[in-house]
Amino acid sequence: MMRITRRRGTIALFITLGAVMVGVALTLQGAWVVLNWRRVWPMAVGIPFFALLIAGLILNTIFLVREVRRNERHDSFLNAVTHELMTPITSIRLYLETLQRRSISEEQRREFYSIMLSDSDRLLATVEQVLKAGEVGQQAKNSARADVDMEALTAECLETTRQRYHLAPDALTLAVERSRLKMVVRGDAAELQTAILNVLDNAIKYSPNGVKICVKLSLEDDTWVFVRVSDTGLGIPSAHLKRIFKRFYRVPSRSHLQMKGTGLGLFLVRSIARQHGGDASASSAGEGKGTTLSLQLPRLLSAQRERAAEVSPTEQKA
Ligand code: ADP
Numbered sequence: 001m002m003r004i005t006r007r008r009g010t011i012a013l014f015i016t017l018g019a020v021m022v023g024v025a026l027t028l029q030g031a032w033v034v035l036n037w038r039r040v041w042p043m044a045v046g047i048p049f050f051a052l053l054i055a056g057l058i059l060n061t062i063f064l065v066r067e068v069r070r071n072e073r074h075d076s077f078l079n080a081v082t083h084e085l086m087t088p089i090t091s092i093r094l095y096l097e098t099l100q101r102r103s104i105s106e107e108q109r110r111e112f113y114s115i116m117l118s119d120s121d122r123l124l125a126t127v128e129q130v131l132k133a134g135e136v137g138q139q140a141k142n143s144a145r146a147d148v149d150m151e152a153l154t155a156e157c158l159e160t161t162r163q164r165y166h167l168a169p170d171a172l173t174l175a176v177e178r179s180r181l182k183m184v185v186r187g188d189a190a191e192l193q194t195a196i197l198n199v200l201d202n203a204i205k206y207s208p209n210g211v212k213i214c215v216k217l218s219l220e221d222d223t224w225v226f227v228r229v230s231d232t233g234l235g236i237p238s239a240h241l242k243r244i245f246k247r248f249y250r251v252p253s254r255s256h257l258q259m260k261g262t263g264l265g266l267f268l269v270r271s272i273a274r275q276h277g278g279d280a281s282a283s284s285a286g287e288g289k290g291t292t293l294s295l296q297l298p299r300l301l302s303a304q305r306e307r308a309a310e311v312s313p314t315e316q317k318a
Helices: 002-035 040-101 106-135 150-165 189-205 265-275 303-310 313-317
Strands: 146-149 172-176 184-187 213-220 224-230 279-284 291-298
Touching: 002 040, 040 106, 106 265, 146 150, 146 189, 150 172, 150 189, 150 213, 150 224, 184 189, 184 291, 189 213, 189 224, 189 265, 189 291, 265 279, 265 291
Parallel strands: 172 213
Antiparallel strands: 146 184, 213 224, 224 291, 279 291
């Protein structure tokens, strides 16, 4: 908290300094214009020079404020990751020590093993997310592309999530808008699954007062496959709707920050969507009013066309 206040102070200082310098430059420009009113050359050189100086000052201030914000995000990411790694490690260690020191019943032993397993799953998930966020961009070229049936893939993700969080069937529902065309996307099935699972995980995590999630799958303009995940949870203030896709960004509200997380999930989601020629976006009516996360992916227009596009020039000549 102290650090955040200090950062806000630094940002305010940079903005004030920038504003004062721009004010001084404007006054100097005014004085210059008054002194050289009738002289062509000093005016022709002076005015662009001052304009450049003012633009430079403004850009410099914007750049400095951005850097301070970026540092802030890095710091909170490090804190979050450390916390995400430390909590399960401490828990596993505690259970191992208990197993080593005390004689416990078979039933308790089994319970300890299952807690340690879920802790190690949590550890693995954090490490995988950090690794994936680092790999994003390099993967685009070597990822395994195939025709992915989005309806089957989404249904599979829902089933995985239901099992993982022990959800009742009506807490997480799928609505598929019927269409004469199949919703097939050319891409990496594992990556697309990661994206949908991340969005579903968030919808559950940010619904602390009960999970009610509706996933809608639809086709628009015969070209775009949309996966929309709507929850009735904490919602997102409109000022943050675009920023949540930035690396390390977490909404700076108390209720959100209490939830575990690294700020990498949605960055990964958008990167994966973009690697597939699509995009991701969020909408929310405001805090406490739920969120809809949308994934937009290009539908594979025709299998034959795709195959023809893949024939190399040498093959075509032959
Ligand atoms: P995190 O690890 O913090 O969940 P994400 O990149 O997945 O990171 O999400 C970024 C931020 O967006 C979150 O910190 C949270 O504040 C907000 N957010 C994401 N999904 C939702 C949602 N379904 N409801 C409310 N807030 C959300």
